Amino acid sequence: MTHVLDEAIAGSYDDAGLYQAQTHEAYANMVGPFGGSTAATVLHALTAHPEQTGEPLALTLNFAAPIAYGAWQIRPQLIRTNRTNQHWTFTVEQDGAVVGSGSAVFGITRDTWSDVEATPPTVPPAAEVELTPFPEFIGWARSYEKRIITGTWDSPSEDSTTTMWIRDAPARPLDFPALAGLSDTFAPRVFVRHANYMPTGTITMTTYFHATSAELAAHGDDYVLATARGARFGNGHFDQYGQLWGGPDHALLLATTHQLCYFKDPAPAQ
């Protein structure tokens, strides 16, 4: 049986060089598809391109307009292939209009000095953390198993940090498209600060993939330890910096992820 994520990212290149994709109801968000499934599809489309070489290093995705449910397209452009890396840009299109843009870098994995300098958050094992329920209208949340340790939105908080165990639901071996999707699974940081829903959305997102494909294969379908925090909120925007940890003892930094979001004022000012 094909996993829902694989259904969601599935598509093929047409004769004009556009990757023809379809939004998937398993990744429906409040308005249009979940951005993480869009990111996963873009990364899958690029790696499916016959000219693509190397492993994913970086993906930037700019959400310029809402994506409607249904058919959508990715128009990739190979910018340059170097000896050790390859640069792409792309637009996300729908009904002939550009609704997104971005860029990706792939690279050759070379054996070098290495160190994971950051430290993962200290957390209880996933088995000891309750499954976090999500409201029915956040459809994509049912495609992930989230066990939030800190940073739900039960009560307002001065600290926007969310730390959670997360994996695809049903469980699925981790790969780069899945990791791109996981990068966008943090609820908007303003929800955590205000314990309140409010209009918000990602404007631009950049993920750096530190893991190699071998490390992701070794991780398998285990939980990813994910943590994210905002640094500044104001003037209708806020940022988020996140880390995704996996591998043995969840001590391997698989990806770092950054995004800038818009938001509209919550009703009760804090």
Added chain:
Amino acid sequence: MTHVLDEAIAGSYDDAGLYQAQTHEAYANMVGPFGGSTAATVLHALTAHPEQTGEPLALTLNFAAPIAYGAWQIRPQLIRTNRTNQHWTFTVEQDGAVVGSGSAVFGITRDTWSDVEATPPTVPPAAEVELTPFPEFIGWARSYEKRIITGTWDSPSEDSTTTMWIRDAPARPLDFPALAGLSDTFAPRVFVRHANYMPTGTITMTTYFHATSAELAAHGDDYVLATARGARFGNGHFDQYGQLWGGPDHALLLATTHQLCYFKDPAPAQ
């Protein structure tokens, strides 16, 4: 007298819609121009475009190939103008070849709930920190006044954090192009870890501009408090997450900045 940064970012759009720029010897790096001056020029070029609206929110710049000293071009493409934001992509070109790419988002500043959640590092005043000398061959370093508090490369360190007072030299009122340039002024994190120079360079850089133009104007030509750290090193790459602080008491987060770099192994393995 025109400031060297203003000389470096100066240019104009030709009839084909390309912004014609020139590298500037005041921002020469070991190989080609300093990436921060490239970023500053791109941001200046986009804001100089007649169709541009809003203040800078995000800039992603991908370095696909070395830029040679001399004439270079920016080819902007307006992706979409929304009610509250505007999306651009661009390529960086030289002698008809694409040597870089990227995207930028601009937005309308709206008055909303606000909070600076991150905290600036605790540091001595700039006047009490010695000017950090740089070797002659890092030409662009003479265009900045750097007072490094922690994280030079005198001796190897397990912590790649660099925290410093920095401003343009000569002092210049802060604006968005200057802030884009400052985002790239951290020495490569591998230098700090190994206390050693080695081949390294930025592959992709993303800066989120949290400050408004009014906040930058109020900051004036005062020092910016800049701090950056790498999270994972390995397989020929490492990341860097930085924060640029300014405003009253340097407690206002002006920008957060992210980059992914390549590196080649240092001679003495640590």
